[in-house]
Amino acid sequence: MTHSVAILGASGYTGAELVRLIATHPELEIAALTADRKAGQPMGAVFPHLRHLDLPMLTTVEEVDFDAIDLVFCALPHGLSQAIVKTLPDSVKVVDLGADFRLRDPKDYEFWYKRPHDAPELQPSAVYGLTEFYRDDIKGARLVAGTGCNAATVQFALRPLISAGVIGLDDIVCDLKNGITGAGRSLKENMLFAERSTNVTTYSFGGTHRHLGEFDQEFSKLAGREVKIRFTPSLVPVNRGILATAYVSGDAEAIHAAFTEAYAAEPFIELLPLGQMPQMADITGSNFCHIGVAADRVSGYAMVTATLDNLCKGSSGQALQNANLMLGLDETEGLMMAPVFP
Numbered sequence: 001m002t003h004s005v006a007i008l009g010a011s012g013y014t015g016a017e018l019v020r021l022i023a024t025h026p027e028l029e030i031a032a033l034t035a036d037r038k039a040g041q042p043m044g045a046v047f048p049h050l051r052h053l054d055l056p057m058l059t060t061v062e063e064v065d066f067d068a069i070d071l072v073f074c075a076l077p078h079g080l081s082q083a084i085v086k087t088l089p090d091s092v093k094v095v096d097l098g099a100d101f102r103l104r105d106p107k108d109y110e111f112w113y114k115r116p117h118d119a120p121e122l123q124p125s126a127v128y129g130l131t132e133f134y135r136d137d138i139k140g141a142r143l144v145a146g147t148g149c150n151a152a153t154v155q156f157a158l159r160p161l162i163s164a165g166v167i168g169l170d171d172i173v174c175d176l177k178n179g180i181t182g183a184g185r186s187l188k189e190n191m192l193f194a195e196r197s198t199n200v201t202t203y204s205f206g207g208t209h210r211h212l213g214e215f216d217q218e219f220s221k222l223a224g225r226e227v228k229i230r231f232t233p234s235l236v237p238v239n240r241g242i243l244a245t246a247y248v249s250g251d252a253e254a255i256h257a258a259f260t261e262a263y264a265a266e267p268f269i270e271l272l273p274l275g276q277m278p279q280m281a282d283i284t285g286s287n288f289c290h291i292g293v294a295a296d297r298v299s300g301y302a303m304v305t306a307t308l309d310n311l312c313k314g315s316s317g318q319a320l321q322n323a324n325l326m327l328g329l330d331e332t333e334g335l336m337m338a339p340v341f342p
Contacts, residue, residue, distance in 0.1 A: 175244070
C-alpha cells in the first residue's frame with residue numbers, strides 16, 4: 001500500500017531533505033509540496049539537485065486537498081505549524097519538524113519562543129519525536145513533534161547515562177558545534193560566505209538557547225528531579241553536521257557500558273570502542289548518530305561526544321523515521337543509506 005504525503009515548507013533545507021529521502025521510499029508518494037514565496041514554481045527550479053524527480057508543483061497550503069493525504073510533514077518556520085495543524089482533518093497524521101509542539105507546557109513554549117501557543121488544545125496529544133526513546137508512543141500518535149537538531153544530539157549523548165544513574169546531574173557541561181544549515185535557508189547578513197567561511201562563532205550563550213527548554217523538560221523527567229545542564233553552541237563553517245561534547249562526572253567504563261546496553265538494538269546509533277571519538281565527516285548525509293566515550297585526565301570525570309547530520313538524523317531523517325512508525329511501516333525504510341564521504 002502506498003501512502004500519500006504532503007510536505008509543507010518544501011522550499012527550505014529540511015523540506016528538500018525530506019524530498020531526497022522520500023524519493024526512494026517504496027511505500028510513500030509525495031502528493032503535495034507547498035511553499036510561500038516560491039509557490040507556482042517546480043521543485044527542480046528551487047533545488048536543481050532534485051530536477052530529475054517527477055514531483056508536484058509547489059503550491060500554497062490553501063491549495064492542498066488534505067482529504068487525499070495520509071500524513072503531513074510540517075517543515076515550516078517556528079510558530080507557523082500550530083495554526084495549520086489545528087485545521088487539518090482528524091484523519092491526517094502530522095510530523096512537525098519545527099518547535100511548535102516540542103514543549104509540553106504551553107507556558108514553557110511562550111517563555112522560550114516569546115509568543116503564546118496558538119493551539120494549546122493539541123499540545124496534550126503531541127508526542128515528543130526522539131524516536132529511540134518514544135518509539136511506542138509514536139506508533140499510535142496522530143501528532144509527533146520533532147526535536148531540535150541540537151537537542152537530539154545532546155540527548156543521544158546523555159539520556160542513557162541519566163537513566164542508568166552513572167553520571168552526576170549537577171555539573172554537566174556541553175559544548176556543541178553546528179553546521180551552517182542549522183540556521184535555515186533565509187538570507188542573513190551574518191551567514192554570507194565572507195562572514196562564515198573562516199570563522200567560528202558562539203551564539204545563544206549564557207543560557208539563552210531555545211533548545212534548553214527541551215533539555216530541562218526531558219532530563220528532569222528522566223531524573224525525577226530538576227536537571228539543568230550548561231550548554232554552549234557554536235557555528236562552524238561546514239554545511240552539515242553537529243558535534244556535541246558533554247563533560248560529565250562519572251566512570252568512563254561504566255558510561256560506555258550504559259551506552260552499550262541502551263543502544264545495542266538501535267539501527268541508527270553507532271557506539272565507538274572506549275577511547276575513540278567520532279567526527280562529523282563520518283555521518284554526512286545519513287540518519288546515523290555516532291557516539292564516543294573517553295576518560296578525562298581528572299579522575300572521576302569523562303567526556304562523551306555525539307555527532308549527527310542536522311538535516312537528516314537531527315530533522316528530516318528523524319521525521320521520516322517517525323512517519324514510518326506512525327504508518328505501520330518498517331522504521332528504517334528509506335533511511336539505511338550510507339553516509340557520503342569525503
